Amino acid sequence: MPAAALKPKPLPTQSTAKRPVQLDLPYEPVPKRPLPAGRPREWYVTHNRRLKAMRLAIALLDSGVYLPSQARNERIRSAALAVGVHPPSDTTCHMVRALMRYSR
Structure with missing residues (x-):
């Protein structure tokens, strides 16, 4: 039997499913801790x-x-309003794009 036949089939994702995959609700943020002094x-x-x-x-x-x-x-600024944070500066917007670039 080929090795590929023994591997379990991965679960469908949003892009490969025949019908929409139910996504989990947004997670609750981790409690904030004070920053080091x-x-x-x-x-x-x-x-x-x-x-x-x-x-x-x-x-x-x-x-x-x-x-x-x-x-x-x-x-990015409209996403900030949706998330509930203050609108970011141009520097922060640049940083967001850099994070998206390096996550690929």
Whole structure:
């Protein structure tokens, strides 16, 4: 018997299923913990910007935006409104596109 016949068939995804696959409801965020004390202010600004960019990148991927070229600043800012965070700066929008680029 060929080895390929012994492997279990993977579950269908949204793109390969014959009918829509029911997606799980959005997860509940992890409780926030205080950041470590004693670091320079710039470290905290950068850290929070990275967290915000990550949240926005995940929201865009969940909404069907998979390519950085599809994620214009306006689209990222509308995702921020949907997620419930303040509109990002141009720097944060650039960081969102960079995260999407390197996740591929």
